[in-house]
Amino acid sequence: MRIAMLNPPYRYGQDPEQWITVPPQGYGGIQWVVAALIDGLLAAGCQVLLLGAPGSVARPGLSVSAATTPDTALEALQDFAPDVVHDHTNGTLLPADGLWPTVRTHHLNGIPTYRANGVYLSRAQRQAAGSIAAPIIRLPVNPSRCTYREVKQDFLLFLGRVSVHKGAREAAAFARAAGLSLKIAGPAWERSYLDQILADFAGTADYIGEIGGTDRTDLLADARALLVLSQPWNGPFGGEWIEPGATVVSEAAASGTPVIASDNGCLPEIVPHVGAVIPAGHIPRPREATRLLASLPAAPDLRRTAREHWGHDVIAEKYLTVYARAAVGTAWI
Incomplete structure (x- = not known):
């Protein structure tokens, strides 16, 4: 499966030339999540494109895009042609729905900007977002x-x-x-x-x-x-x-x-x-x-x-099940 992984694009400290990488140089909870999930997906044989974290290290099966804006992300996604896009940015890098099957993990409080095909991290978070049927998948660790x-x-x-x-x-x-x-x-x-x-x-x-x-x-x-x-x-x-x-x-x-x-x-x-x-x-x-x-x-x-x-392999398998649902057009709130 070809997975495009959208990471929140944040600058690292006061350096205008450096971005928080995956895994992060310092503080970066979402970046650790993305790193562990990518580890699991690569172990499962997937091809992954990482966007929103320039400077991250590529490796077999993982390519790293320089995209940090919606326009550059769109161009990179068109070139990669993913089976599924996994958005961890609450719509920051992919505000438009419908171009590719998309799964969105909500990492914050409250109601996400884009609720379609959401994944939540806990029952408490899902309840606060007003969803009752969306999948709950815990955060991975490698x-x-x-x-x-x-x-x-x-x-x-x-x-x-x-x-x-x-x-x-x-x-x-x-x-x-x-x-x-x-x-x-x-x-x-x-x-x-x-x-x-x-x-x-x-x-x-x-x-x-x-x-x-x-x-x-x-x-x-x-x-x-x-x-x-x-x-x-x-x-x-x-x-x-x-x-x-x-x-x-x-x-x-x-x-x-x-x-x-x-x-x-x-x-x-x-x-x-x-x-x-x-x-x-x-x-x-x-x-x-x-x-x-x-x-x-x-x-x-x-x-x-x-x-x-x-474990990263356990959580990756859970996401692959969700990706497969999205890839065939299944939608949920």
Whole structure:
């Protein structure tokens, strides 16, 4: 099957000449998803064209387009002649329907701009989008892209955008209750929010910046636990935040690292397999925090669960089934 994969075209940092690649140089949840899915599709024998991520590395079966606009994307798609287009951009690179069979994965909150042939990441996300019949396919992870370690270091990790809705402050409060240090890694675009955390949790919270490559995978593998304490307020687009898919949960599990998460959005659907869930806004007392950490699954079990539930080959097969439906003209909302 010939699949055109549309990735959101974002600049990397302040460099006007560089784009976020697939996989990303640093922060980039969607780019990690696209990378893992492409791995699975290539293993299944597909031909893939990647658009929206110039600078990504091509390999057998994968070609990389320089397209970053609708016009250049249209030209590249016409040359490639895909069987199916898979849009991860919410219509940014392919605003017109009907030219090719199209499947659209929604990575955000709310109702997508283009609802036809949508795929959602969780029941919570699908419900918020007003759909009841569209497929739910979890975010993939390729364990071979992760570092795996069974022996952990004595710190907790927050990995993601350092923002109110992602729960970085709640992660620092949990770490203090547990008597452990917290490493915060990710972009801090709301600098005053980060500065307040570092001031209020001096001696607990340490900000190490936005990281990528082996620094990122090593950090995930070394942490005693990953904290994903998303909160339902102050979302990036206003209103309630419903965690859509949480890429980092499957990555942590594949690294042998357990997860402690809030009950926001997708998290109570996926985290019980690989960790523990607590109510949003709840900060455990020291005894409870210690008990939660002691109850978490062991690294080999986490790695096995990640492969079985979210492995790149498993998720690619689910998408191939959906692609086949779209390719013969089946439509859904």
